[in-house]
Amino acid sequence: MTPTVKILWEDWADRSLPLPAYETIGAAGADIRANLPPDQREAGITLVSMQRLIAPVGIRIEIPIGYEIQIRPRSGLALRYGVTLPNTPGTIDSDYRGPLGVALVNLSDQPYIIRHGDRIAQIVVAPVLQAEFQVVDSLSETARGMGGFGSTGKA
DSSP states (O other): OOOOOEEEEOTTSOTTSOOSBOSSTTOSSEEEEOOOOGGGTTTOEEEOTTOEEEEEEEEEEEOOTTEEEEEEOOHHHHHHHOEEOSSSSEEEOTTOOSEEEEEEEEOSSSOEEEOTTOEEEEEEEEEOOOOOOOOOSOOOOOSSTTOOTTTTOOO
């Protein structure tokens, strides 16, 4: 069964911009666009080197229980301009109803302008399982054992 994500426009949002959309038949992520407030649409938002900000997308969503939305970087934006997400993937829980925004960071040494309507990230709808947590006296043995970061070989 295909989950349905309900979308509510923010009052100020530009409704002529596309909603999140899968750009190809095999796409796992739907592109999401910057939907800037009216006073920022013409000039855009400048993201200077090493700056972080939340770019507005102009919508609120309702995710079905048992799912999450992961916000992920767009590879072309990261490769060409050094603009990515500082926490990736970001998670939107099914009980969140506030405004959506995309946390962006500019890792390049050049300013980057986020333009109204730019595709700035992608969203992936994913199933979620909630686990039970239990305190025990011991854990089962494995070949790896307590080997931590880098213990399985060179990167």
